[in-house]
Every structure is written in C-alpha cells, then in structure tokens.
Amino acid sequence: MRCRTMPETCGICGETVPFDATVHAMIHTHSETGVIDAYVCQDCYDEQLGPMFERVDTQEQSP
Numbered sequence: 630m631r632c633r634t635m636p637e638t639c640g641i642c643g644e645t646v647p648f649d650a651t652v653h654a655m656i657h658t659h660s661e662t663g664v665i666d667a668y669v670c671q672d673c674y675d676e677q678l679g680p681m682f683e684r685v686d687t688q689e690q691s692p
C-alpha cells in the first residue's frame with residue numbers, strides 16, 4: 630500500500646525527497662507527449678525550472 634506521506638522521487642536528479650520539499654511542476658512539452666506533471670525537489674526546481682518559467686500567479690489570467 631502506498632502512503633501519501635511517502636517521499637517523492639525527484640523527476641530531475643532522482644533524489645528521494647520528502648513530499649513537503651517537492652515542487653509539483655507542470656511541463657508543457659509542445660509535442661505529442663503533451664503536459665508532463667512531475668515532482669521535483671526544490672533545488673532542481675530553482676536550478677532547472679525556475680529560469681524557464683514565470684512563476685504562475687493568479688494576476689495573469691487568460692480570458
């Protein structure tokens with residue numbers, strides 16, 4: 630049985646990190662794969678994903 634409190638595996642570095650320390654990233658690949666959702670550790674998010682994405686704020690909404 631899987632438990633929600635189990636650690637997640639970072640989708641980038643493969644490190645096992647506590648769930649609380651993960652960032653849920655939605656990555657649009659612009660290919661037939663579509664959207665990948667993955668959990669990554671905070672360090673990888675900052676290093677790999679942070680520069681790629683604007684932080685998603687509610688202030689910018691498409692009509």
Ligand SMILES: [Zn+2]
Pocket residue numbers: 639640641642643644669670671672673674
């Ligand atoms: Zn990582």
